Amino acid sequence: MNLIRERLIFEVSDEGKKGFIFPELDVPENKNLTDSIPVREDIKDFPQVSEVEVVRHFTRLSQANYCIDKGIYPLGSCTMKYNPKINEKVAQFKNFVSAHPHLDPKICQGSLEILNELEDRLTEITGMKAFTFQPSAGAQGELVGMMLIRACLEDRGDPRKFVLIPDSAHGTNPSSAHICGYKVKEIKSNESGTVDLEDLRKNMNQDVAAVMITNPNTLGIFECQIKETAEIVHSQGGLVYMDGANMNALMGICRPGDMGVDVIHLNLHKTFSTPHGGGGPGAGPVGVQQVLQPFLPVPRIKQKGGHFSLDENYPKSIGRVQGFYGHFLVAVKALAYILSLGPDGIKEASETAVLNSNYIRKSLEKEYHLKYKAPTLHECVFSDKYQKKHNISNIDIAKRLIDLKVHPPTMSFPLIVHGALMTEPTETESKADLDLFIDAMKQIDKESKENPDVLKSAPHESYVRRLDETKAAREPKLRWKS
């Protein structure tokens, strides 16, 4: 890439440059208002630039980003599928964008209807009975899910102490359990990469509140003993939480609600195509079975004769987890997506996600080690084991992929695979883009044997070359200072 290195805005700022201005004050000015309030002096070094400089600054910065609109983004566990533009358009309709959250329900029926409709569609797709949209992200959804479980068990008089989590789980799982006041016990995966039922049986007792599972798990493998897992947990009075991050493998094919799952969170920014935005905003709605409904966060949307209102009259509710109703504009995009695809399109999305992933798996299984041989669905986890013989790690592979104009897969996760390369293409990739990724990976494997140095010093042709993360952590510089 031949880009001019973009400076920080503070470095081009200068005294007296004119930026955005408001109309003149149209009410009589009262200078005495600041007599008795603590006002600031100058805002030291706050930028002063022109609109032209701002537009160029951000345009150039944007060009330093890789993105889905440019090419394949095979990050395992992230479901980087295409973000449809029609969804962006409808989410910008004036009456959605400018609606204040405190509006009387009578004058915001459209917004309430949208949330209600999305709830209907998601309950059908997942087999759950009700949803809350307050959680802003998957991680917050998990937290809410665990809070619901705790509230339900406390209501029975016995909150219990432990939560069981597989060793392959995403880091947000144990940290969510911890924030709910639970202690975490790890359960082992067996040689097929799925939950070891014996280990589960051993650890499941009346002191365990819940098991948190991901299905398919973080290796992309379907937990085929999920029903047995649920039975073991339910038989001891516990509940089953499912991390729905990998829902993209299952839509229209099977439903968590039919597998014994009591509560699930979804990631609208993964499965339901809403944009990741470089790190948010996403949305992590939580779906529940009947048993957990009374505990859902308030307010909830109530329907009576075609009219929608907001209801806080749920005495057992866990309360509020967000300032308002959740990420409404993200919900609009997810609903537009579901309506655009319809039942056939939804199922086709999951089938193609699994097809694309297996195509990559079969194409690279000679060159890259797969620790677990079980069939995988929408993602699979390679490792750097073969390349390690030439002293090449997954990081080197990732950095070289950047030179080859492809975004690397997810690094070093799940933790049970050393040197992991978790790969998830999603259903929106063309065969040409899949082949681009496959060819790049094959080239890197070749280079690991013939020319390892080019991998070790990669990337060469990027906006910046390999960055010193150690320096960033040892000598934190977290803001600009003059």
Next chain:
Amino acid sequence: MSYISLSPKDKKEMLKLIGVSSPQELFDSIPDDIKLNRELKIPKAKTEPEIIEYFNQKAHKNKNSEYLSFQGAGAYPHFIPAAVDYLSSRGEFVSPYTPYQAEVSQGTLQVIFEFQTLMCQLTGMEISNASLYDGASGTAEAVLMANRINRKSKVLIPKTLHPHYREVIQTYTKNLGLDIQEIKYDESGQINLEDLKKHLDEGTCAVLCQSPNYFGVIENADKISSLAHENKALSVVVVTEASSLGLLKPPGEQGADIVTGEAQSFGIPLSFGGPYLGFMACQKEFLRQFPGRISGETQDVDGNQGFVLTLSTREQHIRRERATSNICTNQALCALRATIFLELLGKNGLKQWSWQNLQKANYALGLLKNIKGVKSRFSGKIYNEFVVQTDKDWEEIEKPLMKKKIIPGISLKKYYPELKNCGLVCVTEVTQKKDLDRFAEQFKGILSA
């Protein structure tokens, strides 16, 4: 509408390479008794024109654009410059993932770094993170952070903190054994210092203070920080109206240890409540307990400046159950909007903006106070929100005003039953004088009826 990019020929070739005859075979690992085996009961696929029509119908059922509104209370109507939407809708900002591969995410990482710098400048604190979900959950995170720092469990929370924020704090902390105690307000509308002193002791973990507070009144954050520090407690200042940072003394210069709140005012539309933009800033010494993503400056192998997500070992994906928070994401695209907004306004635009908010709200308060039967409920100085008390119930004023297509503000009855004749009115730069005059006229008309 389909977003699949495979031709039938492609599919055939791929299936052949994999060694199966149909995509369905790839799901053999799923037991038959779990499979759905029927069509999903959702409406048939819509094309783009049908999607537009569908959402147009929904949008028409929202009547908000017909009304002149004075609603605030944690969500503020402000002007958004054209370049904010334009730049933040670029695919290179909208469609990438979290910048874990820093070399191909320098755009996002530099934006975050600039955002962090701007928030430090505005709050007067030393470190800022890349944003949190919203002001309410950010405030709850600040309480958890304070508890991690000094391990004390008593947290003093004023009634003048936004009621939703207080509810969210309760939800987040109820399983952690914290002792949340509420502090009263006084006739000025500020935190009652006597009540605060009664509750404060060396067992106090933190004192929270929102300024401007829920009633729109500016608090004496300096005094409150001092009292907290005298008792070895932390001072947590909450800001729900971020535009106030352009005018008021920064919390960092008023003794705050942690500053948190809502930056929705910086270029993010009302959006029926979300997505918004929580923020948090703190002093250097608390860095290890600080939640959320952080972008840090470093160098590449050629010595060029670059940015990376740093200090990730505080975060969930590494620390797992010992993480400072379970937060996994930030609100990157909203932070981008805020960064563009603040850089467009610049120092002078920001000053002009906050000045107008102060002036217009005080002008409106002056008009309403002059109406017979209307009082300013609190004596404290306000920024862009205020509480008026009338001799009728607020609903009796709200109903007829709504018929005139005016939303006069927010009733306080629900969270403050003692203030049932009161309403919270918000005036920002977007309302013109003629509409403020009209509002006062209509208000007067209803009271004299």
Next chain:
Amino acid sequence: MYPEDFRYTKDHEWVKVEGDKATVGITDFAQNQLGDVVFVELPAPGDELEAHQTLGVVESVKAVSDVYSPISGEVTEVNEGLNDDPEILNQDPHKKGWIIKIKVKDESELEDLMTASEYEKYLEGLDEEE
């Protein structure tokens, strides 16, 4: 590579006993696995530790690891140098990168630990598992 006079744990800590005092650190294998160390959380002198109890935490850029005490006893000294220069742990994990000094409470606990050659065999076994 691995000093003969040290004893080793399965979690890759080493302990060097000199009379009734011992020094504890992490092994070269551990520092290599962790990568560049950026922060070390140390206990305080006077803290009482049980064998297998967490004595502190080592953080690298990408990972966090609990450090477990190989034996029981009272912490007498901690390596303050690690606060300013955590990279010592990478550079010299067996000498300058020591973490704590501890009073030996129960000599018999040393019998549960591995010798240098047992530890080296153990590491070979780990390698094969992958």
